[in-house]
Amino acid sequence: MLEMKSMAFDPLNYTLKIGYVPLIDSAPLLVAEKEGLFEKHGVHVTLSEEVGWATVRDKLIHKELDMASTLLGLPYAMHNGVGCYQTSMSIPLIMNANGNTITLTKSVTKEMFSNPELLAATLNERAEPNGRKWTFATVNPYSSHLILLFQWLSKHLKNFISEIDIVFLPPQLFPDLLEKGMIDGFCAGEPWGTQAEANGSGWIVGDSISLNTNHPEKVLAVPKRTMDYHHDAVKSIGKALLEALELCDSEAYRDQLIQTLCASPAMQLSGAEIETCLTRQFKNQEGEMQFLHTFSGGETNTPTSEKEQWVLKGLKEAGLFRKKIIATGQIMNSEVLF
Numbered sequence: 001m002l003e004m005k006s007m008a009f010d011p012l013n014y015t016l017k018i019g020y021v022p023l024i025d026s027a028p029l030l031v032a033e034k035e036g037l038f039e040k041h042g043v044h045v046t047l048s049e050e051v052g053w054a055t056v057r058d059k060l061i062h063k064e065l066d067m068a069s070t071l072l073g074l075p076y077a078m079h080n081g082v083g084c085y086q087t088s089m090s091i092p093l094i095m096n097a098n099g100n101t102i103t104l105t106k107s108v109t110k111e112m113f114s115n116p117e118l119l120a121a122t123l124n125e126r127a128e129p130n131g132r133k134w135t136f137a138t139v140n141p142y143s144s145h146l147i148l149l150f151q152w153l154s155k156h157l158k159n160f161i162s163e164i165d166i167v168f169l170p171p172q173l174f175p176d177l178l179e180k181g182m183i184d185g186f187c188a189g190e191p192w193g194t195q196a197e198a199n200g201s202g203w204i205v206g207d208s209i210s211l212n213t214n215h216p217e218k219v220l221a222v223p224k225r226t227m228d229y230h231h232d233a234v235k236s237i238g239k240a241l242l243e244a245l246e247l248c249d250s251e252a253y254r255d256q257l258i259q260t261l262c263a264s265p266a267m268q269l270s271g272a273e274i275e276t277c278l279t280r281q282f283k284n285q286e287g288e289m290q291f292l293h294t295f296s297g298g299e300t301n302t303p304t305s306e307k308e309q310w311v312l313k314g315l316k317e318a319g320l321f322r323k324k325i326i327a328t329g330q331i332m333n334s335e336v337l338f
Contacts, residue, residue, distance in 0.1 A: 014044065014230060014233065015044040015045065015046055016043065016044065016045050016046070016066040016067065016226070016230060016233055016234075016237065017045075017046045017047075017048050017064070017065050017066050018045055018046070018047055018048065018065065018066065018067050018068060018069070018237070019047075019048045019049075019050045019055075019056045019059055019060070019065040019067075019068035019069070020047065020048070020049065020050065020056075020068060020069045021049075021050055021051075021052060021053065021056065021069075022049055022264050022266040022267050022268075023189060023267075024099070024189065024190070024261065024269075024274065024277050024278070024293060025069065025095060025096055025099065025189070025217060025218040026069060026264075027244075027248045027257060027260070027261060027295070028069075028095060028096075028241050028244040028245045028248055028295060029047055029069060029241070029244070030047070030260050030261065030264065031244040031247050031248055031257065031260060032045075032240045032241055032243070032244035033045070033047055034260050035243075035244065035247070037240035037241075037243050037244055038236075038237065038240045040240065040243075041236040041237070041239050041240045042236055043233050043236040043237055043240065045237065048065060049264070049266055050068075052170070053070065053071055053074060053139075053140050053142075056068045056070055056074070057070075057074055057077075057078060057084060058084075060078065060087065060221065060223055061078065061084060061085050061087045063223075063225075066222075066223070066226045066230070067220060067221060067222040067223070067226055067234070067237075068220075068221050069095050069218050069219070069220060069221075070218065070219060070221040071139075071140055071142050071143040071144070071218065071219075072094075072142075072143065072144055072216050072217065072218065072219050072311055073140075073141070073142030073143055073144075073146075073311055073315050073320075074140070074142045074143075074221065075089040075090075075091055075219065075221040075331055076089075076142065076311065076312065076315070076321070076326065076330075076331060077142045078221075079330060079331055080321070080326055082320075082321065087223055087224075088223065088224035088225075089221055089222065089223055089224065089331055090221075090222045090223075090224060090227050090331055090333050090336075091219045091220065091221060091222070091303050091331050091332045091333060092220060092222060092227075092234060092235075092238055092303065092333050092334075092336035092337055093219065093220040093238050093241060093242070093301055093303070093336075093337055094216045094217075094218075094219050094220075094300065094301050094302065094303055094307070095217070095218040095219055095220055095241070095245070095295075095301070096217045096218055096245070096248075096293065096294060096295045096300070097208075097214045097215060097216060097217055097294040097295075097300045098207075098208035098209060098213070098214060098215065098217060098290075098291075098292055098293060098294050099189045099190065099208055099217050099292055099293050099294075100144060100145055100148055100187055100188065100189050100190075100207065100208045100217070100292075101187070101188070101189075101190060101192075101193035101194075101204045101206065101207045101208070101292070102148065102149060102152050102185065102186070102187045102193070102204065102205055102206035102207065102211075103174070103178065103185055103186055103187075103188075103192070103193040103196045103197070103202040103203065103204050103205065104184070104185040104202055104203060104205045105126065105178060105184050105185060105201065105202055106200065106201060106202055106203055107122050107123075107125070107126055107184075108122055108123065108184075110205075113156055116159060116160075119157075119160075120160065120163075123160075123163075123184055126181050126184055127184070129181070130181065130182060132165070132182075133163055133164060133165045134160065134163050134164045134165070134184050135164070135165045135166075135167060135182070135183045135184055136149060136153070136164060136165070136166050136167075136183065136184060136185045136186060136187070137166070137167050137168070137169050137173075137174055137177065137183045137185075137186040137187075137188075138166065138167075138168060138186060138187045138188065139168065139169070139170070139171050139187075139188055139189075140168055141168060141315075141318075141320055142315065142320070144208075144215055144216065144217055144311075144314075145187045145188060145189075146166070146187070146314075146315070146318050146320075147212075147215075147310075147311070147314030147315060147317075147318060148187055148206070148208065148211050148212065148215075149166070149186075149187035149318075150166075150314070150317060150318040150319075151211055151212070151314070151317075152187070152205070152206045152211060154317075156205075167183070171186070171188035171189065171192045172192065172268065174186040174188055174192050174196065175192055175195040175196040175199055175201060175202070178196050178201045178202045179196075179199055179200075179201035185202070185205075187206075189277075190276070190277040190280060190292060190293075191269065191273045191274075191276055191277050194273075194276055194277075194280070195273075207282045207292060208282075208292060209281075209282040209283065209284045209290050209292060210282055210283060210284065210285065212310075213284045213285060213290065214294065214298075214300065215307075215310065216307050216310070216311065219303075220237075220238070220241065222234055227336075231336075234336060235336055235337065238336060238337040239337070242296070242301060242337065245295045245296040245300075245301060246295075246296045248295040248296070249294070249295045249296045249297060254275075254278060254279075257278070258271050258274050258275055258278070259271075261274050262274065277292070277293060278291070278293055279291065280292045301337075302334055302338050303332030303333055303334050303338075304332065304334065305329055305332065307332060308329070308330075308331065308332045312326055
């Protein structure tokens with residue numbers, strides 16, 4: 001009679017599937033794969049390019065992905081069962097900071113912000129022919145984009161908030177929609193604000209650097225089940241990504257980074273557009289010029305309770321999570337890597 005030998009489960013030999021949406025922010029995952037950093041740290045990884053954030057969320061919930069690079073608010077919605085099946089989540093690593101701009105129709109000039117009547121008349125002139133309210137677009141409710149957009153609107157159009165609709169659409173549509181008069185402004189990652197400036201439909205009126213320097217942008221979202229069963233592998237992946245993040249911020253590596261991003265057809269950006277994204281600078285609150293995209297340095301990648309409070313406070317002020325008691329200290333977890 002044959003004796004059946006049981007095979008012990010080895011978490012480090014298990015291939016973990018990591019999802020991402022093809023954006024500039026996905027750079028550290030692509031660099032870690034290209035440079036063999038996952039293998040260097042003894043972990044097996046497959047990257048899975050996804051079409052959008054809803055797909056990433058659903059695949060994380062239904063165990064088709066083991067972890068993913070996501071919008072910073074998405075794990076909070078999942079963890080608390082907001083708009084989806086409740087799935088316990090953890091954030092052991094922040095993937096980058098900053099990266100977004102707010103673009104407004106060229107029909108509105110800077111001088112109009114001190115003349116509410118003229119501002120209202122200008123926006124009405126754009127909106128009324130299309131039978132709509134004043135409309136601003138951004139990418140997803142659970143994002144830094146919504147937080148920054150609402151922060152900017154509350155400062156400059158505070159008396160008109162009730163007149164404004166916020167819609168959620170793919171960002172590559174924004175410059176064209178602005179030119180056609182279907183929206184009045186938007187908040188998105190670059191290069192979409194720059195493209196609107198190039199086609200003459202809009203101008204960049206706000207940015208991550210001036211609004212909230214070094215705010216968290218994308219995060220590594222890990223379901224609790226993955227953290228429990230593959231803790232050592234998650235730690236190894238995090239170490240590989242920390243090395244990749246340093247490369248992404250290195251001027252000496254920039255040409256290679258651009259080539260890596262260009263190699264992804266779904267990126268839909270030219271090398272020149274990617275270079276603009278990586279090198280564009282804005283003034284911070286101290287008046288110093290700073291790169292819009294930040295991948296590493298200081299505590300950029302460290303999950304902290306202060307960052308978690310910023311996320312939750314910003315989303316609540318924008319109208320989300322108001323009916324749920326969501327405490328801090330639930331998801332951001334610095335103990336895995338820091």
